[in-house]
Structures are given as structure tokens and as C-alpha cells.
Amino acid sequence: MTILETNLKFLRQSYPHVYRLLNESPSTSANYRSFVSKDGLGNIEVCFNERKTEFLYDPSQTAMEAARWLQSITEHVSQQEHILIYGLGLGHHLQLLLTYYPQKWVYVYEPDLEMFRKAIETEDLSLLLSHQNVKALAVGKSAEAKRQLIYPICTHAQGSCSFLCLPYYERVASSDLRDFRQEIPSIVSEFNVNQNTLVQFKEQWLRNRLNHISTNLSSIPLHALKGLFQNIPVIIVGSGPSLKEDVEWIRRLRDHCLIFAAGTSVQPLLHFGIEPHLVVMVDGGSIVELVFQDEASRNVPMLYSPTTNFRVTDLMTSQLFHFYDHTDQVSKHYMELTDEDPVFYSSASVTGMAIQAAVYMGCKEIIFAGQDFSFPGNNYYAPGVTHFAEQGQKYVVSNAQDEVENVLGTTNRTTSSYRVLLRNTEEIISRLPGVRFINTSSVGAKIAGTEWKRMEMYYEEINGGLITAPKCISDVLKVNARYSTERVASILTKIKSIQVDLGVYQQKFHEIKKLIGKLAEWSRTNPNKCAKTLESIEDHWAAVVNRESFRALYESLLPQELHYFDSHLSSIVAEKTIIGKARMFETYVGKIVNEMLEVTPLLKEIAVEAISRLKQHESEDAEVKG
Structure with missing residues (x-):
């Protein structure tokens, strides 16, 4: 077995998120050359351009450089039990750290994916990274990679952690290093919000997930619709105030696009006489039961995750489809989930889940309507939303302290919760570079990764084309693809x-x-x-x-x-x-x-x-x- 094969086997077993990243990302490591320093330790030369090259370590005395670094951090790490090290390289600094501080727990971050790729081709890192005191390994600059690093620190460390950095990154990536340190508080805040959400909904979600097992067995896994809507655009509708300006255009586009209602936005759509192809649900709260009290809402086909309030899916008289999220340990175990099942990256926003479902179904063009993530004109919802009383809406809007940039270049009032939902949605968008995203809101928040276009302009773009959407989502089902x-x-x-x-x-x-x-x-x-x-x-x-x-x-x-x-x-x-x-x-x-x-x-x-x-x-x- 080669060095690379040994490392990949270890990563597949111990750090599957890193293993997946390596497989999913094309290699661009031609500018990274491994060689042996004069003292016999491995090293890497990085060519940034024709004029600039850098060495990962001092090529004449690599061991001495690592020893000097260890000596320099003594006072810094002595008072802390947990250490974040920015940069893995070939592991020389980490090896010294684990040897001389055997009681410290270490969290390893290698921001440069190509550096890591060259490292696992050059050095057997499996023994080093399997050390009992290495508690996390994250690679790359994505938000998810940073979570894979910071979340374990939040879990194990009691509010404090030493921050160390390889000298190489201090030399060549000081701005990235500064940006990373500035991001840490927001990731910690996100972790705390997630923990609070878990605590708030823990019993509901567990009950919903277990009770949905019977529903899962009688409904259709989304796998039955995988890839069946190639080249058909989808409009993902939110309940924001701007929706009322676009309803007539959405009505005209229904013959050309799929229409997904993101959660409770099924209410305003039906209020305006538009039946979506699907309503996507993830909300486990009791309030959503109020959304499906009438026959019209119960007749809309539903795509649900097992976190959804099981009483809502029990009410439905329409076709039910289901998917899973990657944090769902209940379904993973009891539904025996495999790579063939529709398991999506968990998002705080139902819009984020609807996006992934649409792409899974084959859609490569996603249009947002009513996705305002704010309170334009100091309004909360579009007309037709009845599950949340008007007095409650006014209270939330009047107490909204945050602001967010809108599509017009000014700002809207918003809440910290909406900001989290917006950030989560933008992250999902960033994971899908081959998909076109269009934000049609006339007054809502600016959404990174989207192009802004009014709905009437999009209608002019698509009208007269050859794209035809099915009247009903189940019209395209070729087989009754239930579980074996x-x-x-x-x-x-x-x-x-x-x-x-x-x-x-x-x-x-x-x-x-x-x-x-x-x-x-x-x-x-x-x-x-x-x-x-x-x-x-x-x-x-x-x-x-x-x-x-x-x-x-x-x-x-x-x-x-x-x-x-x-x-x-x-x-x-x-x-x-x-x-x-x-x-x-x-x-x-x-x-x-x-x-x-x-x-x-x-x-x-x-x-x-x-x-x-x-x-x-x-x-x-x-x-x-x-």
C-alpha cells in the first residue's frame, strides 16, 4: 500500500468529511513540489507565480525551525488545555506539540487543500493524526470546514483555547489568518444558536423522527424523483412581503417552472389562487398545524423531512415525498440510510433544504420569490399568512434591531434569526457552482451568489421558450419507488x-x-x-x-x-x-x-x-x- 493509499484509508475511516472533500475537489497541486530538506526531513516548495516561491519549512534546518517554534510557544500554551493549530503541513510541528505536551488536546486546521493533498502523497500522517489527543481535523476554507474545527472546540473546551500558527502561514497568508480569527466568534455564536435550538426542540424532533418512520415506509423517498426535471427551472417561494408584487408573474410561469412553497408560504400562494407543485416542510413546531387546516392546503403534494411535525403529515391527503438531513441520527440508524438515500446538508432555513431538493431533482436554474430575509416597509409577511397573528408580527418588526443590505442598495430592518437564515442559504448556494440563482425580490435582502432580476423580466426571458413544466409533480413518476x-x-x-x-x-x-x-x-x-x-x-x-x-x-x-x-x-x-x-x-x-x-x-x-x-x-x- 502506498503512502497516499494509507492516508486515504485512514481519512475515509476517521475523517470522512476530509476524504469526501479530496474526492469531490479536482486537484490543482501542480505548483506544490515535495522534497527533502538538508537535515533529512520532508519539505514542500510552493510556486505562487513565476517570481515568487516559498518553502513550507526552512530547507537548510527544518528540525531547528520546528524546535525554535516549540520554544516560542511555551508560555502561550502552558495555561490552556486545548490548542488550535493553524496549519498542518507535513506534521513536523504537530508531532513536537503532541510529544512535549502529552496532556493537551489539539484541533488541527489545514486551510490549504492542495498543501494537504501534497502532504498525504508525501508523508504517512495516519499515525500522527490518529493520536488520541488530536480531537479534530479540518481542511479547506469552506464554512463547513471551519465548523468541523470550531464546533469540537466549543464542545470540549470550557471557553478558552490557545491559538497557534505555523510560521509559513504567518509569512504567506497573514490576511487569511486575520480573517479566520475574525470569523471564529460568529462560528461560536452559530454553534450556541444551534445548541439552543437542539435544546428547545429536542423532544419534538425525536418524537417526530421516530413517528415518521411509519410515514416514511408508506410515502415515497425523493430518490424516485432524482434527476427527472433536467432543464426545468424552479421558483422557490417564501412568505416575504415582496411576494405580493410577483404573484401574477408566478401564475403565468407555472406552465414553465416548478413552484416550490418553502414551508408556510403555501398559505399566501393559495390565498392568491396558485397551487404549488410541492410544499417543502421541515418545521417541527405545533404552529404549522394551523397552516394545514383547510382542504386546499392538505391537497398540495408535500416533501417533508422527518423533523416535520408528524401531525401535519398525518393530515395530508396529497402525495407525500420525504428526504433526510445529515444531522438526523435517528433516521440514519433506524431507516438504515445509505449513500443512495436523499440525505441533504442540514440548513436552518427551509429554503436551503428546498434548494438542495430542487438540484437533486435535476433543476439547474432556481428563482427566489418572496425570499426577503427582512422586513421591507416594516412588513413581516405577504398577504394570506394567517398562522401568525398580526399583533405578533408587529411586535417582532418593531423590536427588530439589526439591518441588512437590500437589493436596492439601502437597508431593511431584520433580526439576528433572519441573518442566520440568510447566511445559511448563501452557504448552500456557494456549494452549488453549476446552478444559476436569481433573486426576484424587489425590496428584500441582497442574497450573495444570486443575480438580481425582477420577475417580469424573467418571464420575458423564458416566455416563448420550449420549457414545459408538468401540471403535477407525480405525473413524472415512472415507478412506485418505495423501500424494498x-x-x-x-x-x-x-x-x-x-x-x-x-x-x-x-x-x-x-x-x-x-x-x-x-x-x-x-x-x-x-x-x-x-x-x-x-x-x-x-x-x-x-x-x-x-x-x-x-x-x-x-x-x-x-x-x-x-x-x-x-x-x-x-x-x-x-x-x-x-x-x-x-x-x-x-x-x-x-x-x-x-x-x-x-x-x-x-x-x-x-x-x-x-x-x-x-x-x-x-x-x-x-x-x-x-
Whole structure:
């Protein structure tokens, strides 16, 4: 096996996001040349242009350069348990860091994808990067790569982390380095918002995802529509105030474009007499039930993710399609998701999910209507939105403190939540360079990655062409592409075993709790027995947390509690005295075990409901077949 093959095998197993990035990005590393420095260590020469080349390390004394760097950071890292290192290169600096600071947890960021590509061709980095103290590896400059780095720091570090940088990047990329450091607070803020959202909706989402398993088995996975709408544009409609100016043009375009209602925008569309081809839903809240109280809304075909309020999909009389998001551990385990399933990058915005669905279905031209991400004219929604009372709308608008640039070059009032949704949508757009995006809002927020064009101008562009959209989305279905009998049987077996699994977990938690109760005494009177008990607790804990069903159930319901535990994990590992470690196990492991025991009855109750729905599905399916 070559060096490259060894590294790729390791990345595929340990850092699949980096492995995917390498496969999906064409190589442009011709300007990177590996060679051996005079002292025998590997090095890389980078040619920026005909006049400028740089060496990753000092070619005459690479080892000495790394040693001087290590000496220079001593004071900087001594007070922190967690270290972010900007730049991996060939790993020489990281190797020294791990050797001389064996208790520090390190988070590695290589911003230059081509540098990393050349590195894994040159050096076997698998052993170095598999070190137990390397807690994250991120490569590239995308927002997602930065999340892969910063989110683990937010999870494990208690508010502080040393920042180190390879001398090479300080020399050649000082502006990128400065920009990166300035981005960190916004990524941390995003992490906190996501954590708060997880806490707020944790029970709803878990219940929705489990209850939707029966719905998933009776509806159609979006895979059935994959690639069937090549060259057909799609209008993704939001509920913003500008929508009222475009409804007549949307009505005329329905014969030429697909129309997707992003969430509750189905209300204003139906208010103006326009039936969308699909309504895309991800909202798990109870308020969305108010959107689908009338027959017309329930007759619109729906594309839902399992986070959607399951009572809403139960109400629908139309064709149902479904997809998944990459954070959904429940569906990943119980629906046995594979690369063939429609799994999209999770976005805070339903518009972001609708975009990915449209591209998955083959659309290469996406038009935004009513996607204002702000309050133009101090208005919240377009006419026809009734699920949120007018008084509530006025309150939100009057208290909006933020501003965002609009398409006219001035500003609109907005909220921090809308800014997050806008940023998420722009990120999804940036991931799709081969797709044309058009923002038709006359007064809404400027959306990066789109061209601005009024809807009437777009109508003039497309009218008279040969593009014809189907009247109904299901008209193009060629096969009834539901899940195979074998897969359904396996899914049913897994779901029906939830209660057994929960019983096993409950027993394990009681065993761990019993062992923890003995630590205080034994740490003082019998250190050897205490040490063996600590090892036994670790074995019991590993047997629990490494199971997929644990991640699907307990991690979904205890995100805040597990985050607190993870943030103290490095302190537990670093503690060397028996008495100190025993005390930490009592404090932190004991706490999370008690919390898991407390939520187990709720998990059992949710499981009973999901199993009951599945039995009803089986009964109805048997009647149809009979």
C-alpha cells in the first residue's frame, strides 16, 4: 500500500468529511513540489507565480525551525488545555506539540487543500493524526470546514483555547489568518444558536423522527424523483412581503417552472389562487398545524423531512415525498440510510433544504420569490399568512434591531434569526457552482451568489421558450419507488427492539451508578480496587456510548447535558491522582448517568407511540395487499 493509499484509508475511516472533500475537489497541486530538506526531513516548495516561491519549512534546518517554534510557544500554551493549530503541513510541528505536551488536546486546521493533498502523497500522517489527543481535523476554507474545527472546540473546551500558527502561514497568508480569527466568534455564536435550538426542540424532533418512520415506509423517498426535471427551472417561494408584487408573474410561469412553497408560504400562494407543485416542510413546531387546516392546503403534494411535525403529515391527503438531513441520527440508524438515500446538508432555513431538493431533482436554474430575509416597509409577511397573528408580527418588526443590505442598495430592518437564515442559504448556494440563482425580490435582502432580476423580466426571458413544466409533480413518476421488502423488514425489527435496547441501557446505567457510589471510599482506603473500578466504569460506559441506538436516542434528547459532560472530559482524562479522578467520575459521569436514567421513561413512552404507529402501518399494508 502506498503512502497516499494509507492516508486515504485512514481519512475515509476517521475523517470522512476530509476524504469526501479530496474526492469531490479536482486537484490543482501542480505548483506544490515535495522534497527533502538538508537535515533529512520532508519539505514542500510552493510556486505562487513565476517570481515568487516559498518553502513550507526552512530547507537548510527544518528540525531547528520546528524546535525554535516549540520554544516560542511555551508560555502561550502552558495555561490552556486545548490548542488550535493553524496549519498542518507535513506534521513536523504537530508531532513536537503532541510529544512535549502529552496532556493537551489539539484541533488541527489545514486551510490549504492542495498543501494537504501534497502532504498525504508525501508523508504517512495516519499515525500522527490518529493520536488520541488530536480531537479534530479540518481542511479547506469552506464554512463547513471551519465548523468541523470550531464546533469540537466549543464542545470540549470550557471557553478558552490557545491559538497557534505555523510560521509559513504567518509569512504567506497573514490576511487569511486575520480573517479566520475574525470569523471564529460568529462560528461560536452559530454553534450556541444551534445548541439552543437542539435544546428547545429536542423532544419534538425525536418524537417526530421516530413517528415518521411509519410515514416514511408508506410515502415515497425523493430518490424516485432524482434527476427527472433536467432543464426545468424552479421558483422557490417564501412568505416575504415582496411576494405580493410577483404573484401574477408566478401564475403565468407555472406552465414553465416548478413552484416550490418553502414551508408556510403555501398559505399566501393559495390565498392568491396558485397551487404549488410541492410544499417543502421541515418545521417541527405545533404552529404549522394551523397552516394545514383547510382542504386546499392538505391537497398540495408535500416533501417533508422527518423533523416535520408528524401531525401535519398525518393530515395530508396529497402525495407525500420525504428526504433526510445529515444531522438526523435517528433516521440514519433506524431507516438504515445509505449513500443512495436523499440525505441533504442540514440548513436552518427551509429554503436551503428546498434548494438542495430542487438540484437533486435535476433543476439547474432556481428563482427566489418572496425570499426577503427582512422586513421591507416594516412588513413581516405577504398577504394570506394567517398562522401568525398580526399583533405578533408587529411586535417582532418593531423590536427588530439589526439591518441588512437590500437589493436596492439601502437597508431593511431584520433580526439576528433572519441573518442566520440568510447566511445559511448563501452557504448552500456557494456549494452549488453549476446552478444559476436569481433573486426576484424587489425590496428584500441582497442574497450573495444570486443575480438580481425582477420577475417580469424573467418571464420575458423564458416566455416563448420550449420549457414545459408538468401540471403535477407525480405525473413524472415512472415507478412506485418505495423501500424494498427486505429493508422494510429490517427497519421494523430495529424499531420493535427499541424497548429492549432501552431496558439494556437502563440496566447498564444502574450498574455504573452502583460502581460510582463506591469510588469515594475506595479512593481513600483501597486505591488499587478504586483504579480497577474506574476501568470497569470506563468499559461499561464505552459499551453504552459506542452503540448507534444510543446516539439516536440519548444524544437526541440530552444535547445540553452531553455537551456539559464533553466539555469536562479533558479534565477527567488529565487528572492523574486516584482521589482526584474518583471525585471527577462522581461529579461528571455520575451526573450524566443520572440524567440518562431520568429521561429513559420518556424515551420508552415515545418508543411505544412509534411502535404503535408502525403496527397500524403494517395492518393497513396487509389490508391493501389482501
